[in-house]
Amino acid sequence: MKKLIYIFLCLSVIVSSCRKPDEFSDGPDLYDVYGDFEIYSPLEGSQINVDFASGETVFFNCELSKVVNWQLKITGSNSGAEKIITGTSKTLDEEVALWDGTTTSLPIFRVENCNVELSFLTNETDTILSTSVFVTTPKQNDGFVITDFEEGWDPNWSTFVQSGKSMDFGIKLDGTAPQLARYYNMAGTVDWDWLTGMIDFNASAFGESTMSLSDNSDNLYFNAFVYGDPLYPNSRILFRFDEDENLDGAFDITNEDSFGYEIIINWSGWKHISVKYSDILSANNSSGGGVHNSDKLNRVSVLHLADPNSGYAHSAIDYLIFTENEPLRP
Amino acid sequence: MRCFLIILFSVFSSGFAFSQNGKKVQFVGGARSLNTLAELDSASTPKRSGGYALLDLGIKINPNSNTEVMGMFRINNEYGGFWGAGVNIDVRQLYVRGVANDIFRYQVGNIDYKLTPYTFYNHNQDILTSSIGTLGIREDVFNYETFYSDNTWRQQGASLNFGLELPKVIKDIEVNSFISRLNRSDFNFVLDRFFGGGNVVINKDDNLEIGLNHVSIFDLAGTAKTDNIYNNNVSSITFDYQLAKNNFVYGIDGEYGVSSLSQSESPEDSLTDYFVHARSYINFDSGLELSFGILDNGADYRSFGAQSRRVSFNQENNFFNRYMDLTNSTEVLRPISLFDMYNDPQLYNQGISVGLMDHNPIISSVLPYGIASFNRQGGYFGVIYDDPKEFFDLNGRVYLLSESRGQGTLALKSFLMSELVATLHANKLWKGKKEFNIQLSHNHQQTTRNGEFDFESVDFTTNQLNIGMEYEVFEDVYLMGNYLKLSASGNDQMPIRNSEDEIINYENFLVDGHESLISSGIKMSFSKKSYLAIVHDRYQYRFSQITHEYDFNQSSVVYVLKF
Structure with a gap:
């Protein structure tokens, strides 16, 4: 009998703890x-x-x-x-x-x-x-701007353009730039090589041997605006990042790291691309050990590539910028 | 008072024995081969064939009598793969376990763990009918693939269990604890997130058991550049008090607790609520068991260790994921059907998911998160009959529930769910040696709501029927068949939630249709652990309000070996 009373008491406590319906509802009416x-x-x-x-x-x-x-x-x-x-x-x-x-x-x-x-x-x-x-x-973006081409050609940059047909590499001012007024155009026909042309953005343009970037490669994003021409969807762009790990003022491909990020341009118009620096793969078999040292970046190169059998290729770039913590929010 | 420690091989994680046969190294595992030819009538390429052969090879090493190291590798070869193409090699399991100081039982690496139904539990919310026959084979496959066993979730972490015996005060105390990592930091905005907890189970005597349980999902501050710390804490008390009479046992058991959910940068959005679940039962020696329970799960009760769903419906099918909409000749996504859930283990969730997972009201609308579903109160009645002569088994339960808080209205939804599994071992009738088993399994769910306005009204009914049969025509050769039908009709106002799980809108969900499967096959058992089965499925999808109808036929050859 005593045990039954215990059970009854327990059930009474439980039943009494059951609530009344709420006098408000969840979500919009x-x-x-x-x-x-x-x-x-x-x-x-x-x-x-x-x-x-x-x-x-x-x-x-x-x-x-x-x-x-x-x-x-x-x-x-x-x-x-x-x-x-x-x-x-x-x-x-x-x-x-x-x-x-x-x-x-x-x-x-x-x-x-x-x-x-x-x-x-x-x-x-x-x-x-x-x-x-x-x-x-307009909104100002925090980050390290490699270039937005608004200041024109910097003598510390270097370039190579193949001697193909209809080669058109250079800064343009035609009202179609995705950021401010100017962008860099890359176009032409090269039927013997994938490389049509390239441009090197050297740290010397900033008066330094390395670019002033964070040393946390997991927290650093490389961003660029890239143009895809709907008439010529055969372009690729390789962004190459060369590090001066021994800080001797120059990149040595045999014992210092180079990283490469290649994109196939399969879109029309301007597009924002972004990649975390530590996610970029080695371009020289990790000759420098394969560790990303973003604070020792000596040069960023942009190579315009196209299948030599594919004919005329056309792309463009603008607003190359490193951002911290997150990709650029243009 | 004398107090000493004992080792308790508790039911809270899978049991094992250390090298009892004296072998230092053992090989365990299994092999499976599946070859399928499938045809979906309105796909752009209607026929597909494929399959795989896989080997799970586990090596158990016992460096001493108290330690076991287990590593299992999976070699999976798709049919058509050649010289390495299509071959994948993965680590399927890896753990170390043992007994330290003859007191503490530990496991590090993969752990299969559960605590209580309201704190940490792998509820089965979607496959609501029981299966023998061809569907039983498929259940075996996805349970093996997903590590779903005994309602545990597989975690990567560590567990520690031990027991205390206090002979003059209480019978014993079991202490169980675990910790696992749910996700790792990205060093910016995502913190390391852990899931940990444990319980203390006090067995006062053979009649009374009381458990104190606590689990917590929490972010580890300092592991990323954010101070927005997430916390989901659940604490509960479990109890089981039973008494024995001459020919029956009766008692009450249940769980009562509170939960809280918070993020440090938005304390105004914190949720706190309680839950209570109690059940009285009486078990007769004749095999008849009766139970009556009540539950009240608050609308803001959140316990993602117990509310993580097995299947998320916010994903695409892996097989025939698109097919043709014949009305305008465009390809559309094929929704996940009940048949897909039997066919594709990849649809199943492999761990705890933080946040409310999408569910499909056609498949589960009354208790979409199992007994741990929030915003439910009411009672249920259960009956189990286990025939001592093993001729007939029955398991049934009827739930009568309602919301405790309305959604978009003060009018509350009412729920009725009945579930029944009846198994007939027909050969016992004529004392035949060859097995002949027939199983009927049915689940009925009904959701209703009346309101002042028409748009408040809800009337939604689903039925799942599963009839399975196994007949041993020759020794170890079985004919098998299944009929599975899921029907749904009516309307429901389904809440649409944002990323914070807040209701932002409603979808007027309206269906009237069914899906059905007729499956037949033959199984040849070579031993208790190996068999070859040939199965043919004829499936129809007839929910035209969701997407257009289709027929699906499939023939499969399955070989399973466990060692």
């Missing part, structure tokens, strides 16, 4: 999801002018009657740069519709007026709300 769609307040930016370089951001406000999938598209009126922000909510605010000056597809934004369009991914409306914001200063 179903009425906000399945009710009628209405726009309660127009699309507005938090400010008319924005100075991204000084750390400012801009966010957009809009009140809706229900939760919908929406897309905010910001387009640079001069550059054509695009930033796409998507979300699912009934309110656009600082939490879900914040723009920090970054771009979704190259080019990057300039000093320009930007058109902002809000569209809704629902069958209930085809309304597009719009506003505008003026970028007084």
Whole structure:
């Protein structure tokens, strides 16, 4: 009998601990999801002018009657740069519709007026709300810029271009650069060799024998903007990184490390590529031991390659920059 | 008071014996060959053939009587591979285990571990019916591949177990602990993440057992350049109190505890809740066992050691992953079906997953995370009958549950789930020597919700039926057959969650269809550990609201050897 009382007491405690239903619910109200769609307040930016370089951001406000999938598209009126922000909510605010000056597809934004369009991914409306914001200063990126070609040719750089047909290697200023105004074009036909041309960016351009980079190769990212020509999808680019490990002012291929990162350009237009420095593979059988010493980088070379049987090849590069902690967010 | 330590080979991890046959080195492992010809009627290339032969070769070394070192290598050769092409060599298992100072039992490397159903447990949420026959062969394969045994999860880490005996106070105390690493740092934004815990199980006497359990998933500060430390802690008390009478045993058992989930940089998003689960039972000597249980799992109860799912539905199929949408001649992704879950071990999760994994309401909607599902309260009734004459076995359970917190509305969903497995050993009827086993397994799930508005209404029903048969026509030669059918109809408002597992929207999930499999085969057993089977499957997918219908036929030759 005593044991039965124990069991009864235990069950009573357990039953009494079962809760009453909560008087609130999880997630958005179903009425906000399945009710009628209405726009309660127009699309507005938090400010008319924005100075991204000084750390400012801009966010957009809009009140809706229900939760919908929406897309905010910001387009640079001069550059054509695009930033796409998507979300699912009934309110656009600082939490879900914040723009920090970054771009979704190259080019990057300039000093320009930007058109902002809000569209809704629902069958209930085809309304597009719009506003505008003026970028007084574009976003500045932290990092070590090897070059963005805006200062023209540096005499400390060196170059080699094959004597093929229609060779066109050089800095261009034609309004199509993904960052500011200038980029480096690489094009031509070489029917005897994969290499069509190359350019060396030497540390001497900075007045040093090595580039001023972090020694943590696991934390360092190499970034570049690379152009793919839809008419000539046969280009490859090899980025080569030569280290001066004994700090004698020069790279020695026989006992110092060279690392190579080759990309096959199978896209159209400008694309941001990024790679962690420690992930780049050896290009000379680890002659220097195979350890990535990013703080001893003596030279970055860009080699434009194409199958000699494939005819004319065309690509371009811009904005070569090392960033720490994360890939560049252009 | 005398107190001394004993070694307890507890049930919390797999048992083993050290070199009992005196051999210093033993070879263990298995081999398997699978060759398949499959045809999917609307794929761009409808027929595919393939297969593999693999060998798992394990070497157990006993350098002394208290230590065992085990390394198992897998050599996998795809059919058609030649001179090394298509051949993979992997390390499948690696561990060291033993007994230190004749007191502490340890294991380092691969450990298969579990604690309690609410703290650390590998629930089976998706294969809800039991299988003999051809599907039993497939279950054997994916259980072997995924290391799912006895509801343990395979971890890479270390475990330590020992026992205390206090004869004048209590019967004994078992202490079990483990630690494993879930992911490693990237030195920037991802910290080293560990999963550790343990329990103390006190056996007061033969009648009362009390356990104190704690597990924690935690980030190790300083292993990356972020201070955003993640923590998921679960603590619980388990109990089992039973009494024996002349011809039956009765008692109560259960688990009660609390969980918390937090990230240091967003304390406002922390979740804390409790859970309680208690069951009373009575077991008769006649083989009949009855039980009645209640549970209340809070809406914010999070325990990823127990809520990690075996199958994530946020992935693509590996076999015929795309097929043609005949309405517009475009290729579409083929969703993971119940048949795929029997066919492809690669769909299964191999470890603890932090965060709520996607589930498929067609397959599991009432308890998508097993008994550790959050936001469930109610009761259940269970019956088990194990015929002493081994003619008939039955295992059934009925759950009546509801939400404790609504999703998007204060109206609560109600759940009904019944599960039944009945096995008939028909040859016992006529005392035949050749086996003839028939198994019926059924799972019914129903979700309903009434509300003020039409869009609140939910009425969703699923049924899984699995009939299996094995008949020994000649000695060690079996004819096998299975009929598997999964049907679902109705609508449910499925929550869509963001990366923080917060509900941000709902999907009006609406289906009315089924998938079915008729499978037949023959199995020749060469010994208890080896057999050859030839299996033919005819499968139909008829959930036209999800994606277009297709038929799938498959013939397989399977050879399994264990040593």
